[in-house]
């Protein structure tokens with residue numbers, strides 16, 4: 001019996017199956033003509049859209065779903081959902097905070113170590129049979145005791161800082177506002193943060209407010225001995241500026257889990273041993289994805305039963 005649930009975009013197979021089997025959810029067609037036809041015949045039945053950061057629900061789709069009351073987002077980042085339009089229409093939005101913090105912070109630290117120490121490239125060196133032929137692998141950069149600047153000191157930024165404190169790193173951060181009681185040093189701008197850091201880690205939310213926050217000026221402040229690590233959103237970095245800095249040797253290296261146009265990765269990065277590339281796997285463990293799925297379904301059930309979301313995101317005043 002349909003309960004007015006619509007899946008928007010691809011989700012984990014287990015979640016897709018539950019939505020279909022337990023909620024008789026519709027799947028929004030991707031073909032434009034089929035989609036238009038679906039929205040005309042079923043648009044007014046839909047009460048909840050379930051989506052993820054990959055696709056989201058934009059203002060046009062909200063307008064085509066006149067009885068939509070909630071957007072339930074699988075993932076902590078919801079930058080692809082138009083929260084301004086949601087607020088204006090009285091639509092609630094939920095995400096999956098906390099349950100993925102540890103995994104994403106683990107990814108940031110792993111990516112930082114892999115990038116500075118070039119472990120993926122040294123693994124390729126062994127597999128290619130180069131060790132007996134070319135001898136010792138070139139020396140790399142120490143991780144412990146580095147000066148780390150973190151952009152975005154929310155839950156994930158804090159968990160990264162906590163882990164890197166155990167490596168005796170000096171931690172500074174830039175954030176929309178200074179975090180009360182934080183043991184780390186607040187810096188007023190990304191440029192100043194980068195200038196005083198060996199490694200700049202991006203843990204900020206995506207969306208218009210952080211679009212290309214890490215631009216050429218910031219990358220130049222990080223400098224030829226500096227490294228960038230991004231586990232947040234590709235949109236936070238000016239990707240063209242990043243590629244040119246790496247091509248020109250104006251940056252020592254980068255560890256990237258996210259990109260501006262996923263799943264496309266800029267071609268020049270593919271051959272660089274000082275760059276580590278990951279296919280957006282920050283939260284990608286069995287345990288964390290199961291916890292994200294569980295929280296997504298709790299939000300869905302709660303909304304269907306009571307009209308309330310369990311983990312709503314703050315919406316802008318409309």
Ligand code: 8YV
Pocket residue numbers: 052053054074075076077078100280282283
């Ligand atoms: C997910 C993420 O992979 O939570 C987020 O914001 O980027 C990841 O944990 C993504 O949302 C799934 O599409």
